[in-house]
Amino acid sequence: MDINRPIIGPVEVKELHSSGKGIAYWNDKAYYVPWAIPNEQYWLQTENRRLGFRTASIIEIKKASNFRIKPICPHYFECGGCNFMHIDYSEQLNLKKIIVQNALKKYHVDYTVAEVGNSPKQINYRNKATYQIRVRQGKLLIGFHPEWTKNEIVEIESCYLLMPIINKYFNKIKNILNEFNNNKPLEHFLSLTIRANTQHQVMILMELLKSPDVSELSVLNAIKNLLNKGDSFYYYIKSNERYALPEYYHVKDTEPYIFEEIFQVKLRISPFTFFQNNKEVTELILNEIKSVIPIDTLSFIYDLYSGNGTLSLPLVFNKSVKLLGIEGNPMAVEDAKANAYDNSFATYIVGDILDTFNQHLIKLYPTPSLVILDPPRSGTLIEIQKNIIATGAPYIVYLSCNPLSLAWNLSQL
Ligand SMILES: C[S@@+](CC[C@H](N)C(=O)[O-])C[C@H]1O[C@@H](n2cnc3c(N)ncnc32)[C@H](O)[C@@H]1O
Incomplete structure (x- = not known):
C-alpha cells in the first residue's frame, strides 16, 4: 500500500463492471474496485491508473453485503484470475445477469435477459491452464x-x-x-x-x-x-x-492429439486449436440452441470462427444438414475436417473472416437456415454483420464471452 495515495469515502459501489470490478463514483469520477459487491460501503485508497482505468483498493468495508463469503481459494486475492469467488454463488448469477443487462442498456439494445443458469460444476471444470x-x-x-x-x-x-x-x-x-x-x-x-x-x-x-x-x-x-x-x-x-x-x-x-466427446461426436484437439474450456457448459449451450431452433428442419449452416467444429458438428450429428465452416487457424481447420465424421456434408475454409466471408462467397452458397458465430473476445466487425444479414438466414446464434462487445454488435444490427 502506498501511504501517500489519497483515501476516499465512505463510498458505495452500486454496480459491477463486466470485468467483475465494482464501480465507485467519487467527485464525479469512476473508480474501479476489485472484490467489491454492489450496495457495500467502503473506505478506498486510490491507486495509480492501471491499463487506463482509475482504480481504488478497499481499505475498510464499512457496510458489508450479506452475500460476501470467504473465497475457497487461498490465492484468490493475489492471483486475479477469478473475480467472483468472494460472492455467494446465487448472487454471482444474479450479478452476471445485471452485467449483461447494463451492457445492453449502454448500447440502447432493448432485450429481456433470461435468468443466468447454474454451471453444472462450480469448481474443477476448466480443461486448460497456462x-x-x-x-x-x-x-x-x-x-x-x-x-x-x-x-x-x-x-x-x-x-x-x-x-x-x-x-x-x-x-x-x-x-x-x-x-x-x-x-x-x-x-x-x-x-x-x-x-x-x-x-x-x-x-x-x-x-x-x-x-x-x-x-x-x-x-x-x-x-x-x-x-x-x-x-x-x-x-x-x-x-x-x-x-x-x-x-x-x-x-x-x-x-x-487429444480428443473430447460432445454428445456423440468425438472432437480432435491439436496443440494450438481453441477448445471450449468447460465441456459441461458447452453441452448446456448446445441444448439451449436445440430448444430454440428446429434443428431437424435446417438444410444449410454457416459456422463462422468454427474452430474444430465444436459448436456445429454435435448439433447436426445424424441430420441431413450441410455445413460451411470458416476459421483462421489452419490447425483447427484440419481438426474440423477430421471431426466431420462424413466429409460429404461439411466444407471448411481456412481464412480471415474479414477477407473470406464476403458477398462473393455468399452468392456461391445457398441461403443458410442458420448462422452460428463464436468470435474472439473483441466481437465482430460491422462488415461481417452486414454480410451475415445479407445471407438471409432466419436464425443467427451468436456466442460471446464479452457482454460489452456482444451488446455493441447487437446495437449495430
Ligand atoms: C472463441 S473461438 C470459437 C471456436 C469454435 N467455434 C468453438 O466453439 O470451439 C474463436 C475462433 O475464431 C478464430 N478466429 C479468430 N479471429 C479470426 C478471424 N479474423 N478470422 C477467422 N477466424 C478467426 C480463432 O482461431 C478461434 O478458433
Whole structure:
C-alpha cells in the first residue's frame, strides 16, 4: 500500500463492471474496485491508473453485503484470475445477469435477459491452464501473472477452477523443473500449458525461448517420462508473430492429439486449436440452441470462427444438414475436417473472416437456415454483420464471452 495515495469515502459501489470490478463514483469520477459487491460501503485508497482505468483498493468495508463469503481459494486475492469467488454463488448469477443487462442498456439494445443458469460444476471444470515460468536470482517461479502486470508471478499450489488432473500434472512438472533448476537455472523455459480431457488424458505444451540444448532436452525427457499412454506432448519456440503458428515440435512416442466427446461426436484437439474450456457448459449451450431452433428442419449452416467444429458438428450429428465452416487457424481447420465424421456434408475454409466471408462467397452458397458465430473476445466487425444479414438466414446464434462487445454488435444490427 502506498501511504501517500489519497483515501476516499465512505463510498458505495452500486454496480459491477463486466470485468467483475465494482464501480465507485467519487467527485464525479469512476473508480474501479476489485472484490467489491454492489450496495457495500467502503473506505478506498486510490491507486495509480492501471491499463487506463482509475482504480481504488478497499481499505475498510464499512457496510458489508450479506452475500460476501470467504473465497475457497487461498490465492484468490493475489492471483486475479477469478473475480467472483468472494460472492455467494446465487448472487454471482444474479450479478452476471445485471452485467449483461447494463451492457445492453449502454448500447440502447432493448432485450429481456433470461435468468443466468447454474454451471453444472462450480469448481474443477476448466480443461486448460497456462502457467508462466521465470527464474529470478536462481529461484524458479511458476504460476500465473497477476491481473495487472506481466512482471510478477503468483506461485500457486493448485487452482480450484481446473480439472484435478491438471493440478496433479502441474505439481509433478513443477517438481521436475525445480530439480533441474537447482543444477542449472532454466532460463529458457517460458510457459507450460496443460490441457486435459474427461478421459483423464493430458496434452502438455512447453514454450521455450530458443531450441533446447542437451540439458534442456533432458528436462523435456523427464517430463515425457511422467506421461501415460494416450497423453500428448509438444514444445514450441516463442514467437512474436501474433497470428502465425510458432515453430513447434511433437515429442516422439506421445500422441499427436487429444480428443473430447460432445454428445456423440468425438472432437480432435491439436496443440494450438481453441477448445471450449468447460465441456459441461458447452453441452448446456448446445441444448439451449436445440430448444430454440428446429434443428431437424435446417438444410444449410454457416459456422463462422468454427474452430474444430465444436459448436456445429454435435448439433447436426445424424441430420441431413450441410455445413460451411470458416476459421483462421489452419490447425483447427484440419481438426474440423477430421471431426466431420462424413466429409460429404461439411466444407471448411481456412481464412480471415474479414477477407473470406464476403458477398462473393455468399452468392456461391445457398441461403443458410442458420448462422452460428463464436468470435474472439473483441466481437465482430460491422462488415461481417452486414454480410451475415445479407445471407438471409432466419436464425443467427451468436456466442460471446464479452457482454460489452456482444451488446455493441447487437446495437449495430
Ligand atoms: C472463441 S473461438 C470459437 C471456436 C469454435 N467455434 C468453438 O466453439 O470451439 C474463436 C475462433 O475464431 C478464430 N478466429 C479468430 N479471429 C479470426 C478471424 N479474423 N478470422 C477467422 N477466424 C478467426 C480463432 O482461431 C478461434 O478458433
